[in-house]
Amino acid sequence: MSKENVRLSPPLLWGFLLPVMVFLLSACTSAGPVLRGTGDLGVLIERADGRVKIVDTSARSVLAQVEGLGDLSHASVVFSRDARYAYVFGRDGGLSKVDLLTARIVRRIMQAGNAIGGAISQDGRIVVAQNYTPGGIKAFDAETLELVADVPASYGSDGKRSKVVGLADLPGNRFVYSLFDADEIRVTDLSDPAHPVTQRFPAGHQPYDALVTPDGRYYIAGLFGEDGLAMLDLWQPQQGVRKILSGYGKGDAPLPVYKMPHLRGWAIAGGRAYLPAIGRHEVLVVDTATWQEVGRIAVKSQPVFVMARPDGREVWVNFAFPENGWVQVIDTLKQDVVDTLQPGRAILHMEFAPRGEVVWLSSRDDNRVFIYDTASHKQLHSFAAASPSGIFFTSRAARTGF
């Protein structure tokens, strides 16, 4: 056999075939999925329409929207540990698992009559919802959303169930939460979901929300019914709940509260915790080593979110109805307000980029999301969204207490 017989085709034919193949391959690529990461993505809640927008925080643009998520008033979101999936908890008890890359709902269940948010376990395998009706927490397999544990928030002798607030994940697949009606903090260990083990601690009157410090050590519940906050050292839970900032209202009658503040680990910056005072126009400052009050900062109105920029150099504050069009910036070295902004009507939520160079603000009543530069405090960009409320970036996937 001669060598010529082995040749597949003459050079001239290759000259024609190669460009055609390159063209066809490139056509295939553009029609298929674009490869991308999810580390700079986020979810924006459009509360009145049961819809979320999937946003790209690098391009500052909307990638896609996902409909059919039910009643999203007070909706919240946690992310799978690979930051590909968003678990959206609706007010109506809906729990939806949304794929951020395909912009599709991959699972959706109705898990309660009335719900207020959720959390995901340290190992990412369990998603837990906190419910008002029926009061308690429920745990689901993060992959399939099958129920793996149901822990009622029962109290008293006649089987009443409390509304659950302030749920947070803890190391060891434990979850900590507060019982609004039962004045308690509970810690449920779900490391063996078939056999949940719950510890109970008296908290103080009417805990309304809570935070866990970024290291997972301290749990702090805000109290609606008394002047002070309840703190539990989760490294030494046997010591029980300690009251911090007791009597911060100095005996004054609190102002009417038209919106409950929100507490999360973003309150901690530079060894201090910045906490909203209930019924007062103040941010309370506590030293996280001694848990003593080290200051209070007068602000425009009643704070709702008091959020440290990720580097802790500034703390941004928004306010309750009817003063909810304002945002103030606290300088943490000066311990004072250094800027007062009026970005739009009804600023419901703020979310910092993972390293804090910008902050996104949702303006419910202007139907817009505003993006502010955190160095200049100037608006960089804005886009339309219908009644936007919560904004959740995937960087939360890696944080305890988010």
Place this chain on the structure above:
Amino acid sequence: MLNPDEAHTDSMMKPPALLLHVLVLVGLTLVSVFASATQPLASERERVLVHMVRQDCGSCHGLTLSGGLGSALTPAALAGKPVDGLVATIMDGRPGTPMPPFRGILSEAEAYWIIDQLMQGFPADRGLASQGAQR
């Protein structure tokens, strides 16, 4: 800014002459235009109230008003409850619970209107009127 009592006093007067009729009519019109008294509220104010109830009351009572930290405000949940008591809850709040007083934000006439609408099935929110150019 809202003073429903004024309208009550005016409408109880016994006018002796045509001139007074006209004056009362003009007065009442002014009062209702500027103060949204007992009679139907100005439609823009109704829109603001619907938005406020759905969105801001909704942060505790739910956007669909089927309850949350606060109780459900659906027609079924409110059926049979005394209207005056419900209005008092709006105006003065419920001490010991997170329900705040809305006196100073709402007039009593507006609270009656809200309760009336809630008992019939609350209207859908059309949002607020847009406000000039976006910054």
